[in-house]
Amino acid sequence: MNTELHTFQDLFDTYDWDEVRERSHHRSTAEVEEALHRAGHGKPDDFMALISPAAAPYLEDMARLSRKLTLNKFGKTIQMYIPLYLSNECQNICTYCGFSYNNRIPRVTLTEDQIDREVEIIKALGMDHVLIVTGEANRTVGVDYLASAIERIRPHFSHISLEVQPLEEEEYRTLANLGLHSVLVYQETYHREAYKSYHPKGKKSNFDYRLDTPDRLGRAGVHKIGLGALIGLEDWRTDAYFTALHLHYLERRYWKTKYSVSFPRLRPAEGLIEPKVVMSERELVQLICAYRIYNEHLELSLSTRERAVFRDHAIHLGITSMSAGSRTNPGGYAEGEESLEQFEIDDSRSPSEMANMIREAGYEVVWKDWDRALHAV
Numbered sequence: 001m002n003t004e005l006h007t008f009q010d011l012f013d014t015y016d017w018d019e020v021r022e023r024s025h026h027r028s029t030a031e032v033e034e035a036l037h038r039a040g041h042g043k044p045d046d047f048m049a050l051i052s053p054a055a056a057p058y059l060e061d062m063a064r065l066s067r068k069l070t071l072n073k074f075g076k077t078i079q080m081y082i083p084l085y086l087s088n089e090c091q092n093i094c095t096y097c098g099f100s101y102n103n104r105i106p107r108v109t110l111t112e113d114q115i116d117r118e119v120e121i122i123k124a125l126g127m128d129h130v131l132i133v134t135g136e137a138n139r140t141v142g143v144d145y146l147a148s149a150i151e152r153i154r155p156h157f158s159h160i161s162l163e164v165q166p167l168e169e170e171e172y173r174t175l176a177n178l179g180l181h182s183v184l185v186y187q188e189t190y191h192r193e194a195y196k197s198y199h200p201k202g203k204k205s206n207f208d209y210r211l212d213t214p215d216r217l218g219r220a221g222v223h224k225i226g227l228g229a230l231i232g233l234e235d236w237r238t239d240a241y242f243t244a245l246h247l248h249y250l251e252r253r254y255w256k257t258k259y260s261v262s263f264p265r266l267r268p269a270e271g272l273i274e275p276k277v278v279m280s281e282r283e284l285v286q287l288i289c290a291y292r293i294y295n296e297h298l299e300l301s302l303s304t305r306e307r308a309v310f311r312d313h314a315i316h317l318g319i320t321s322m323s324a325g326s327r328t329n330p331g332g333y334a335e336g337e338e339s340l341e342q343f344e345i346d347d348s349r350s351p352s353e354m355a356n357m358i359r360e361a362g363y364e365v366v367w368k369d370w371d372r373a374l375h376a377v
């Protein structure tokens with residue numbers, strides 16, 4: 001790696017969106033075949049070939065290869081998790097999100113007792129990996145709130161992930177010491193100018209601070225970092241290429257850290273914009289397989305935003321992690337649908353229905369893929 005790089009931003013600034021967009025739409029058949037030959041050891045340019053229109057006729061080959069690589073590395077296992085929304089308060093305006101500050105909706109932040117009730121119900125569903133989600137409201141759901149929530153939740157779960165506002169390195173270190181394992185921070189789009197139009201107000205409008213977040217997580221030693229772009233905002237191939245480039249940089253710099261990628265497709269929500277870009281399910285399959293062929297170690301995660309039948313197939317293609325039984329409103333497990341959801345889900349099966357489907361497909365459900373004791377050896 002270039003030792004002059006201090007953060008991903010130094011590398012990112014050497015690229016031009018339009019040029020990457022042009023290249024990612026115009027790869028040759030020969031480049032696709034070379035990328036397939038380098039399966040498991042690819043470079044970002046191989047990934048670019050695999051997501052290009054030229055790779056579409058190779059989808060069957062890609063699916064077979066992706067399945068083989070996934071079985072070799074992960075065996076027949078699927079990690080399951082359930083989101084736990086602690087607050088829908090948010091001081092940001094994001095044009096695609098139901099929690100946006102300008103949406104006149106009832107705002108809820110769970111108290112300690114309400115958190116306990118949610119935990120009790122989630123545990124009764126049989127789940128052991130929880131993803132804590134909040135909006136961005138530093139006064140009510142700042143790092144102190146998150147720290148006390150993690151301390152409260154920690155004894156009940158094997159694996160705790162977080163999807164909240166970007167934090168400082170020291171804050172991540174504090175939360176990791178309290179038992180936080182994974183942090184998901186999606187760039188939404190790597191198109192710097194368009195990013196501003198989707199995030200016109202609030203701290204999230206700072207593109208650079210968000211772009212630097214995985215570096216802060218890497219330095220803080222958080223066990224696993226999740227990346228992703230919100231599919232539907234800008235050209236998906238260009239955003240996926242920058243995500244893969246980001247990953248390539250992070251894996252070399254923070255090599256002790258594990259990585260995951262998610263594929264959120266824009267879903268309906270209160271006051272939402274229509275997707276600018278529509279990705280077909282066939283293209284989503286191409287993207288999933290491309291990530292696996294590019295990187296055999298990567299955890300690939302698919303949420304309940306996708307259709308049940310699609311999710312059933314995806315476990316045979318390369319997906320290794322899935323949510324189930326999701327309620328995307330705070331207090332949603334104990335109180336049902338009274339407060340507003342962040343977005344509508346599609347696969348509404350319960351965790352036990354999901355677990356049964358996974359087992360019937362011949363896979364084992366796992367809650368975490370490492371052990372702190374082993375990690376310390």
Ligand code: SF4
Pocket residue numbers: 090091092093094097098099100101134135136204
């Ligand atoms: S995406 Fe996040 S920061 Fe933006 S409005 Fe929704 S909850 Fe707030």
